[in-house]
Amino acid sequence: MSTFNRDLFDKLTALSRLKMTTEEQESLYQSLIAVVGCLDHLSSVDTEGLSPTYSVIKDHKMELREDIPAGSTPHSEYMQNAPKVVAGMISVPHILH
């Protein structure tokens, strides 16, 4: 398994959409090095012939509901929690400069 380094950490913070102070970054970086270091021993576990578990429920099947129209939450209720609403729409800053 590869080394967890500062470049990787910076890439991950960007992917995770977290803009941290220098102090926060350093603290989290150090703690992550310690945690990741404890995970590497899993490579020694023999998993030959096994399938991954994505659900612990055996023979579980996703079932679609009946194609019957059902009520939906009114738009006004969805907007109640929006930080900024303009003309019934969630307002956000511009995407491109």
Add this chain to the structure above:
Amino acid sequence: MSLHQFSASRLHKAFLSGELSAMEIASFFIDRTQSLNQALNGYLETYADDVKKWAIDLDNKRKAGESLPPLAAVPVALKDNMHIRGKKTTAGSKILSSYKAIFDATVTEKLLASGALIMGKTNLDEFAMGSSTEHSAFGPTKNPWDLKKTPGGSSGGSAAVVAAGLAPLSLGSDTGGSIRQPASFCGIVGFKPTYGAVSRYGLIAFASSLDQIGPFARSVEDAALIFDLIKGHDPRDATSIKQPIPSPRLDKNALKGCKIGVDRRLLEGLDCEVAHIFEETIGEAKRAGAHIVDIEMKLHKHALSVYYILAPAEASSNLARYDGVGFSQRCDLPTDLADLYDRSRNEGFGAEVKRRILMGSFVLSAGYSSAYYQKAQLVRSKIISEFEEIFQKVDTILLPTSPTGAFDLGSILSPLAMYMNDIFTIPVNLAGLPAISIPRGATSQGLPIGMQLIAPQKRDNALLEWAFALEHPEWVDRVSPIREGGLHA
């Protein structure tokens, strides 16, 4: 005997018989909460006005001779990651500090239909990530047995309010031990059902393949009572199991002939007081007619690593929705959309949540997902197989719930050291098994210690029966004294 010492079933019967009115019960617990919650910080929000309205309605129904639902007039608290329509659901996080639910969780619907008096929402580690309730954005909860100690986590608030007699019942959620460990620390019963037995609809997701809602109570009988009401298939939760789980038949002779698996190798280096109570529990089980069978949980040592790959991976996906756009806290004066995302999330999440999001992003990222995430899923399969083999030989497994009793607030600063608190609870979630912590003794400092029973999937009823038979009589319906600060009620 004061009302706060009544069990849930006793309160309900007192209401049905007319010995107590719902308003008397409601007023008592509202007053007790008002006088004690500030010291505990167990509740984040309480609903005195709603509780009184529900109580009046129940009293009117009783007077009119109407049939009364099974939990009528019983106060219940909910962990603040479960939705109640119109009420704040913060998940212990700044990023949801003003978010109000627009629908009820399935468990909420069921409790309201059962006549429960939902007293309020309880404190938790932020997004259920933690083992001490110190990671809440709204301050830590204190352990009522010693206010300088943590109540455990992440469902510390739910555990503390039941232990302190602010409600006889509460619900928590358990992803890696977050019901069982606080139950152990607070001297009460904490039950994590089989994965899928209780609907997760309306539970704020942390790790979707691991999360499960379950009860806290001061007796197995009370835990079984509320579990009966909240379990069941829910078409709104795609992971909800269809097979009904029977109700338990609680009998003190249930351990006769029961084969209990014990792996003493796991106890090497364990706190000697916990080890002593563990051995006492084994002795009690033998006296009750159980057979102790030596088992070996070879893969136990890998469970923590598997969990701290899979849970953060799932969390990083589940928490991507908190972006400051539609319903979560937004930063001030974002310069553009990217800045809105980056600063809203950074300002809204605490350090532990950020750590786990970053871990999740790491183990899922290109170049690493095969070595970490996919490998962890394979080892998870191996752990599940090992449990299946063990359950060919035994009916249930007995382990300590936690390696120690409650620790001092602020005493564990290393994330790795904190993660070790869940070493005995995590394997259960990886395999989707039901497990329960029951109080079995106390340390020399008077801090409770719980022991954990684990059963095969969908054997929740049997697990509750064995736990009932193994309950220590000194701990049934016992309310904590609330030490420190001169608070006694």
